[in-house]
Amino acid sequence: MVRKLRRLSKAIRKPHTKDFYHQPGDLPGTIIIDENAEAPMIFIIDYNETNFIRQQIEVPEECLNYLDAESVSWVDVLGLGNKDILQRLGKVFDLHPLVLEDVVNMAERPKIEDFEDQLLIIARMVIPKERTCGFYSEQVSLVLGKNYLLTVQEEPEHDCFEGVRARIDKGKGIIRKQGSDYLAYSLLDAIIDGFFPVLELYGERIEELEEEVIVKPTPQTLQQIHQVRRELLQLRRSIWPQRDAINTLIRDGNELISDEVRIYLRDCYDHAVQVMDMVETYRELVSGLMDVYLSAVSNKMNEIMKLLTVVSSIFIPLTFVAGIYGMNFNTEKSPYNMPELNWYWGYPLCLAFMGAIGLGLLFFFWRRGWLSNSATIKQD
Amino acid sequence: MVRKLRRLSKAIRKPHTKDFYHQPGDLPGTIIIDENAEAPMIFIIDYNETNFIRQQIEVPEECLNYLDAESVSWVDVLGLGNKDILQRLGKVFDLHPLVLEDVVNMAERPKIEDFEDQLLIIARMVIPKERTCGFYSEQVSLVLGKNYLLTVQEEPEHDCFEGVRARIDKGKGIIRKQGSDYLAYSLLDAIIDGFFPVLELYGERIEELEEEVIVKPTPQTLQQIHQVRRELLQLRRSIWPQRDAINTLIRDGNELISDEVRIYLRDCYDHAVQVMDMVETYRELVSGLMDVYLSAVSNKMNEIMKLLTVVSSIFIPLTFVAGIYGMNFNTEKSPYNMPELNWYWGYPLCLAFMGAIGLGLLFFFWRRGWLSNSATIKQD
């Protein structure tokens, strides 16, 4: 089980602790491709108030057909497995070498980078896992231009943009009437809102652990508490810089973002703050849980020790009494040598004496409340 | 009992961990109605220095009769169960879609949002529960306009505005002479002051726990400490942003708030700071209590171990002595084989010897102070 959890957690952490740095001294702007990553798929969604095109394209240069038009073009790249295609993409969109490096490097910290006529937004998306309590964490890079938006996702399997795609498709809301900045906002909003279902899972898990930790603390509980703590730490590392990035976006007067969209971003910022609030609250709860765990384990030990003490304290004196009368003093040599052994009522008296001792001690422990099983919390 | 507490705490947390987010990618401004919530009731209080009207209205459009007049109109919406009515309300008051979303979303963080001629204030109201130590937490949204105030409450059952309603009704104080900004201040002040009775309950509960934890720590105590910690965390999450919101209200020169009301808001801000101070103090106390609990449990264990050690250390050697004289060496074969068994004073001497050992050990333990029951604190 340990090993399974480890494998799991390695899978989660992999992008963070492996392959995510180029060698010290490397050329800045170096693109390092994970050879095992899947080849990128490129989708384009081009729309304005009246038209809507959605299709997969094969070569990056096809984008050029859409970029010049007045309509908003959303180029969505899924996967990062081919260096050549990425470099050609870089040329098509005229990306600064550092932008390309950041987009490809899959462990960047969320941030905003302002390059004159382009805005680079590095964000981190979390997607809840289906069975276990956990999440996939995936980097999304957004390059916002005049009337286009380039998004690059680490893995092609899942994202949280389906709702946005549907809104564009069906022309719901004002998205078709707005520019690429509103599209970027919509995606950011979807990313931030994607934290809530994950957090809800953790809220439930913490609740379960809270019950488990008091009712029946086991080493597995301990392990799970530590696991939750570690994953919340990771969530915090994702959301914290994201909040700062959105704040920068609102505050800095970049002309690619219209004032109207800025109002919407404020709402998005509020949600990011709310996510952070919840993460911090959960972290405090988990940190408190560890204290509760230690106390609960000590309580259990108290119960065990009580039982041992009760049993030992009752039977050890009794055994001593039995031992006395097991001694072989020669009763014939002296009237003082254990005359009890020859009494008519010797044995019954002895048993009665032992019974009295035992009951007396039981009464003593009962008065102290040691006989009630205080460690177990009855469930109604 | 655990289950009961859980159900309780779930009830408290429900608005925070469930249904409080729309799906990632949803249209911003989406209104999600909890189908089980009660249908909203709309009350209107319209007043100026001379007139006073208070009545329930059926359709939102009735408000329009009052909004245009010079008098202050307070539209109070209780409950959120009907999407249609809420959207019509939005139209009547000309609300920005994001405002409507925030008002309806019942897990927003307290905040101030400035929309040109309207001010949105999201606040959180706490109401102490009658029997147990706990509180209901409920969101109140205030939309402040030129001479109207729209308030939307999550649940219709209880609020802390009765005092304000009475003051308007009876014309006590200056409330009838002032505008809608003073009304908004009065409600905010009532909300903040509503934290004090809740905090007083926690103050008393912590005091009880402090006594319990030292005199008689049980696993239930542990559970309660954790429960209080969790609830204080929730209180902090409510009051912290509220304080910031009021500060923003004072600092930002919005023309909807008159200078005179700003002075009153400063007082309200001071109270919010005081609430926060108390919450933080209580949190530190509770956090210290957990340490005290662990130490007290260790103390109890020491007591248990002392008893076991005293009993074992006295009787195990004695049993050994009894065991010696229970051996069956043949006294006839040799004068060295336990001649004591045949002595005239053998048994009494043996008993005296054992008595001496026992008393000696008792004296040893008494000198070490192990026989006094130091764990119990006598109550005078």
Next chain:
Amino acid sequence: MVRKLRRLSKAIRKPHTKDFYHQPGDLPGTIIIDENAEAPMIFIIDYNETNFIRQQIEVPEECLNYLDAESVSWVDVLGLGNKDILQRLGKVFDLHPLVLEDVVNMAERPKIEDFEDQLLIIARMVIPKERTCGFYSEQVSLVLGKNYLLTVQEEPEHDCFEGVRARIDKGKGIIRKQGSDYLAYSLLDAIIDGFFPVLELYGERIEELEEEVIVKPTPQTLQQIHQVRRELLQLRRSIWPQRDAINTLIRDGNELISDEVRIYLRDCYDHAVQVMDMVETYRELVSGLMDVYLSAVSNKMNEIMKLLTVVSSIFIPLTFVAGIYGMNFNTEKSPYNMPELNWYWGYPLCLAFMGAIGLGLLFFFWRRGWLSNSATIKQD
């Protein structure tokens, strides 16, 4: 004892947890009088460089005789038990309703409030208790006007202003040559300096606890550590906002405070910072003490367990050996059935064997250092 401590601590906390809030929704400026509080006594000290008057007055309106004059008038109100007198005072000094509320509310946070021609300073004074380690905490409100100073104290029994009164009386220093601002400074300085004797008491108490915790930790020690922590928390809550208030006084260019007095206030601010420094240091020490306590209790448990283990490990095997020779195998049926019992040297050999085992184990424990009593720290 617990109960006594509780009553004590309740007495301390009373102003904080009871009667200190008006009902949510109450009219701002509402005056709530504790019916059991003593009726206020009003003293007036009126002085300039040449004259000095000090007398008790019966009705607030008498103040008017002094307020108009050029001399500095210090009106000192002790106790808060009569609503009518307080309201008449409010009229005499032309106080804003919020000022009156703050003055009467005995659990305000220390603060500065600037009302055009008046400055309201809410401060908190601590007075060490004579016998126990503890302090009375009392609110003092100062209303500074052009050439008067109104002070309102919660309780008439004790204050720390005697030194200032004596200086005015005897004309020591420059106080008679200065205005009401210097008088306000002198009182604030006396209040801040009043924290030092209290802190010195805590310094000594912590020192005692440090010794006690290592030499002889008892549950009472635990309780006292928690008590000191709680009281330091209260001290911090008193001094922190006081420091901020003085800082505001220095920084904000209110014309009621002359530049010369501002220099003196800087000194007063330094002392407030020093008080805070000490409180924080003491809090860290106390927090460390709790860790030391837990470790010391664990150490004691180790000692107890060691004794139990030494005694059990020595005597249980010996008892087993004795048990062996207590068995009743029939030595006559077989030469293999415990022939030792019939040996000539059987018993002495058996005793020697047991002695060897016992000494061997003692040697083993001695080499491990278990026999030295490491838990006790000798005092030279």
Next chain:
Amino acid sequence: MVRKLRRLSKAIRKPHTKDFYHQPGDLPGTIIIDENAEAPMIFIIDYNETNFIRQQIEVPEECLNYLDAESVSWVDVLGLGNKDILQRLGKVFDLHPLVLEDVVNMAERPKIEDFEDQLLIIARMVIPKERTCGFYSEQVSLVLGKNYLLTVQEEPEHDCFEGVRARIDKGKGIIRKQGSDYLAYSLLDAIIDGFFPVLELYGERIEELEEEVIVKPTPQTLQQIHQVRRELLQLRRSIWPQRDAINTLIRDGNELISDEVRIYLRDCYDHAVQVMDMVETYRELVSGLMDVYLSAVSNKMNEIMKLLTVVSSIFIPLTFVAGIYGMNFNTEKSPYNMPELNWYWGYPLCLAFMGAIGLGLLFFFWRRGWLSNSATIKQD
């Protein structure tokens, strides 16, 4: 082993705790040479877009041939063992006495110092050790001038600049087209990127400790957790001021740094922040590990106590029963004196009775779950 670890850690800490301060009252600018340090080697790399020279020089004055030229000159000094050479270097580069002191003092905090036409950058480089988890920490001083860069390294053995040297040599990227500021950036970037491999090692080590701490906590684990904590503390002390220094470099408009290089420095700053993020995350994980360790040790103790209690609780009562029938009451004197001893089924009944007790207790413990070995976590 302890001793070995200590020697190791001493080696790491040596520059920090020894020889790193001049005597109080010493002349500022005093150069203190560690007599055992190796004599400095001086290498010069001089390049522009077309030319490239790389050679070792013997005397500092040779540098002058290169400094005047338009090409970029990188003077790389390895080792600090000769005071005379260092002072001559100081003269050649016209260094302020404080600069020389900072460069030679091997325990400076990373910082930026602006001296009109020179920029002093003190940085700290970490290099992972090959076998153990640990790192060498070495100070690098960079003095940036108009078209030269002087770097002084503490130890000649290893640095992380090979990649940069190779890029200059082979003319990869834009480095040959840029000035000395880009060279300084490249080195700083290599230094910051050098933290990642070290952190990756710690990430793996923490993962191992996490498994070890739950599965099999030993005192060695404890020691290693503390060791990792201490080393992360050291890493934090290195990276924190480095980040601030880079930030200062970006913000302060020093004309030695071109705007283009400033963009690259922003990227370098992001990496520094990322390093700090990881260090803080690891520190929190390690701090949590200590709690887990303590809980795991308590769990183990519980297991031990359970075994003791099970064994004792079963056999002590049984031994008592055996003791009873070992008593020597004279069955002939009275029919009440242990008639069981003479029964036909006496012994089998007695054994059955004891068996019943033993099985009953076993059942009792089994129901309580004490017989399952909950402390061991099976590995699949």
Next chain:
Amino acid sequence: MVRKLRRLSKAIRKPHTKDFYHQPGDLPGTIIIDENAEAPMIFIIDYNETNFIRQQIEVPEECLNYLDAESVSWVDVLGLGNKDILQRLGKVFDLHPLVLEDVVNMAERPKIEDFEDQLLIIARMVIPKERTCGFYSEQVSLVLGKNYLLTVQEEPEHDCFEGVRARIDKGKGIIRKQGSDYLAYSLLDAIIDGFFPVLELYGERIEELEEEVIVKPTPQTLQQIHQVRRELLQLRRSIWPQRDAINTLIRDGNELISDEVRIYLRDCYDHAVQVMDMVETYRELVSGLMDVYLSAVSNKMNEIMKLLTVVSSIFIPLTFVAGIYGMNFNTEKSPYNMPELNWYWGYPLCLAFMGAIGLGLLFFFWRRGWLSNSATIKQD
């Protein structure tokens, strides 16, 4: 030993907790003289580029001969035992009453106070004790004027200014060419550099404690950890405000400090930051040590319990078996009554059975790893 440590620590703390406050309400500027303090000695060093005078003077008024001259005059007052001389000094240097109070009060917080043509610097000097790990802490007040510097030291025995005096005497460096501001800087630099040897001692002591805590934790270790924590707290309280004071000196454009000296002060500030860094690092290490201590004590307890459990679990069942055959069932009354006692191989079989049980249990414990002595860390 405890008492000795206490006396020691009292000696350290004395200036902090005793006599360091004047009574609340006292005249500001009151000078309180510790009657037991030694009478002040006054030394004067007067120098310029060519001349150098150093002598002890008897009456403060002699200073006037030097103050008017162009040369720099350093008046060094050692000890504070005579009120009259101090007041005359105040007159000679024209000190503000608050300056005199601060200079004489021996428990001021380090700070900078700007009085038009004078700068008051309160600093705190630490001097390592020779034998024990500890330090003397002494206040130094510097009053910087146009071409003079007045320094007042608490105790005459030791200071860390000898190096500066020697540099002035021998004309080393630029000190003779600079004004009184450079002199003040030199003294401040000597004070800050004086923290390093003290910190080095603590670094070594913590290292020793780290080894002790894991290899052989005793209650003395616990006490020492707490002692080091307390002393580091005191160091922090000394260095923190000192750093702020130096920062103020650099930032605020006081004309008594030349721009050139400001560059030197920046270096001094860097050192103060470095000291603080080290203090914080040490504090975190010590705080971690406490956790390690608690874990190590728990580990030791585990070892003790293991031994007890192994011994008990092996011998208690064996004793039970011996007890069985010690029972006195009458073998003659029934063939079922312990026929083993009469078997030919009865005793050897019984011993073999017990041996098998014992070895089986030993094997069980060995497999669980309980027999290896995991608590002891071998030293190579």
